[in-house]
């Protein structure tokens with residue numbers, strides 16, 4: 337049980353989560369000044385911004401992707417919140433749903449990151465301490481700490497979302513330097529029914545940004561040029577006010593159609609209408625971009641209306657009743673865009689397959705499966721937020737200046753235990769040596 341004093345220390349999280357609003361178009365064709373020659377920019381490593389599906393596919397051959405993301409700290413409360421929408425669902429191939437968690441580390445409970453990753457979800461970077469205009473160490477430190485305390489291979493952390501969606505040209509350049517695959521902080525803010533829509537399929541920045549051009553200095557008109565680095569736009573929903581009524585993150589917290597209070601029926605209506613516009617058009621993805629803390633039923637002090645939870649599930653039920661609708665992580669979406677396969681052949685796509693770890697039930701091993709990790713977790717009793725890790729507590733709280741403080745002796749034992757046992761699941765790339773170590777079972781205690 338977490339003491340109440342600790343819980344009240346978590347409340348700042350709510351303030352952090354109030355981000356991601358837009359009030360109107362963030363792009364115009366003139367501001368974009370974008371040009372790209374598709375004959376010189378070809379998949380899988382180059383892709384021009386386009387509203388048409390990749391690979392020249394006809395929309396009828398294109399899966400309708402619903403990207404599901406969450407931002408901020410990973411805690412039991414936030415995973416409970418996501419689970420109430422996804423845990424009971426399957427994609428058309430029968431596999432459980434995977435999603436992307438843009439993780440910031442203040443208040444994160446590292447064991448749960450390991451578990452979430454091993455269950456097949458994507459762990460991505462949202463800076464260490466949730467800063468809007470991040471220096472490099474906020475971005476890179478996130479990778480190092482997630483690797484050290486949650487065992488996430490650095491190579492698996494491919495994506496970034498800026499806190500407050502407040503990215504800059506420098507942020508994009510830093511991500512490129514740090515060898516990220518993609519950013520997903522920009523907004524597609526003009527409806528697909530408008531001839532000037534900026535709802536581009538994900539594209540590479542070989543020719544600069546093509547959307548979100550009205551507000552961010554040093555982007556668009558050919559800048560910044562980052563060959564092979566992807567931008568995955570966040571696609572807005574639109575209420576009856578069309579381009580003047582956009583809804584981006586947590587649309588269920590917004591009022592719709594200019595009303596003065598939240599109306600779940602009105603939210604459902606415009607979410608369905610925007611989905612249908614995409615589905616009947618060029619099938620650009622849509623996204624549920626969530627701050628799960630707002631829809632947590634287990635976080636003390638937060639009250640969310642049951643009707644809101646039910647509405648979100650009703651939307652997903654309704655979407656899934658239609659043909660060729662897939663709920664995916666950003667990484668899964670991007671993999672399909674790089675290798676566009678017609679819907680009839682999706683069964684062959686590896687990234688959409690189920691993840692079924694083969695682990696001896698009785699093995700004692702840090703592998704992200706609670707049964708196997710029983711007895712191996714350390715409780716790191718830091719006063720701001722006590723967390724758990726299977727890799728040993730750090731001597732002090734990780735910070736951007738020191739993202740990987742020494743871990744206790746037990747962890748040294750764990751992290752150095754190299755084995756070729758078939759129970760191995762997690763590969764940890766230790767950043768000092770850049771050698772891949774395979775974690776295995778320590779001797780039972």
Ligand SMILES: *[C@@H]1O[C@H](CO)[C@@H](O)[C@H](O)[C@H]1NC(C)=O
Pocket residue numbers: 338410411412413445447448713723724
């Ligand atoms: C932290 O993780 C531990 C171990 O999985 C779990 O027992 C605990 O409930 C979690 N607490 C929070 C607040 O996430």
Ligand SMILES: *[C@@H]1O[C@H](CO)[C@@H](O)[C@H](O)[C@H]1NC(C)=O
Pocket residue numbers: 467468469500502504
């Ligand atoms: C957003 O970025 C700008 C430009 O770097 C910065 O001045 C501002 O403080 C940032 N806002 C937030 C909320 O971090």
Ligand SMILES: *[C@@H]1O[C@H](CO)[C@@H](O)[C@H](O)[C@H]1NC(C)=O
Pocket residue numbers: 595599600601602605
């Ligand atoms: C809520 O939205 C629905 C659907 O648009 C509408 O029929 C209903 O009148 C709205 N309720 C209120 C109280 O405005």
Ligand SMILES: [Zn+2]
Pocket residue numbers: 352353355407408462466498499500
């Ligand atoms: Zn955030």
